[in-house]
Amino acid sequence: DAKTTQPTSMDCAEGRAANLPCNHSTISGNEYVYWYRQIHSQGPQYIIHGLKNNETNEMASLIITEDRKSSTLILPHATLRDTAVYYCILNDYKLSFGAGTTVTVRA
Amino acid sequence: DAGVTQSPTHLIKTRGQHVTLRCSPISGHKSVSWYQQVLGQGPQFIFQYYEKEERGRGNFPDRFSARQFPNYSSELNVNALLLGDSALYLCASSRPGQGFGETQYFGPGTRLLVL
Numbered sequence: 001d002a003k004t005t006q007p008t009s010m011d012c013a014e015g016r017a018a019n020l021p022c023n024h025s026t027i028s029g030n031e032y033v034y035w036y037r038q039i040h041s042q043g044p045q046y047i048i049h050g051l052k053n054n055e056t057n058e059m060a061s062l063i064i065t066e067d068r069k070s071s072t073l074i075l076p077h078a079t080l081r082d083t084a085v086y087y088c089i090l091n092d093y094k095l096s097f098g099a100g101t102t103v104t105v106r107a
Numbered sequence: 108d109a110g111v112t113q114s115p116t117h118l119i120k121t122r123g124q125h126v127t128l129r130c131s132p133i134s135g136h137k138s139v140s141w142y143q144q145v146l147g148q149g150p151q152f153i154f155q156y157y158e159k160e161e162r163g164r165g166n167f168p169d170r171f172s173a174r175q176f177p178n179y180s181s182e183l184n185v186n187a188l189l190l191g192d193s194a195l196y197l198c199a200s201s202r203p204g205q206g207f208g209e210t211q212y213f214g215p216g217t218r219l220l221v222l
Binding site for chain 1: 111140142148149150151152155162163165195197199209210211212213214215216218
């Protein structure tokens with residue numbers, strides 16, 4: 001069962017930052033927070049992960065609160081190709097996907 | 108470098124038949140996981156294999172089985188197919204040894220339709 005809570009959907013304007021929240025209040029000390037996205041009918045794509053420090057890569061930034069009970073994925077400059085379902089997952093060797101957040105980037 | 112590959116891409120079967128799906132992991136990855144994604148839902152974990160041993164199993168019936176070969180490729184077998192087995196079957200590979208926090212990379216999936 002998914003151990004994270006995400007909004008069902010959100011819209012974002014092209015070129016603006018998209019901030020995707022995720023709650024994981026029952027996270028254990030050694031569970032990583034992972035983000036994947038899935039564009040229609042394709043396999044999920046890995047975005048970023050973190051344990052307790054903020055992380056940044058070429059795709060996104062991940063902000064994890066100090067108590068680790070929530071996190072935010074930031075897409076700095078959303079494009080139309082970022083339209084997808086975004087999943088926030090706690091990784092304990094298997095990935096327990098929830099329903100994710102459907103992000104629609106509008107021109 | 109090649110990513111995770113899966114075959115076939117699409118498959119149509121009838122109820123009661125069996126099916127074998129194949130997965131080749133990223134070079135250097137020794138762990139393979141299988142997921143089932145029914146239309147409109149997130150992927151659900153079926154199995155994980157590491158070094159040819161089952162490392163974990165999700166809540167799926169015994170009709171589902173899998174194995175991993177010495178070259179780390181894997182097969183997922185489903186017997187006595189039901190209409191509800193129609194789904195996208197995803198394979199993911201990872202480089203284990205890290206315990207928690209192994210990054211899994213997914214293939215494009217095999218879309219199975221059971222009639």
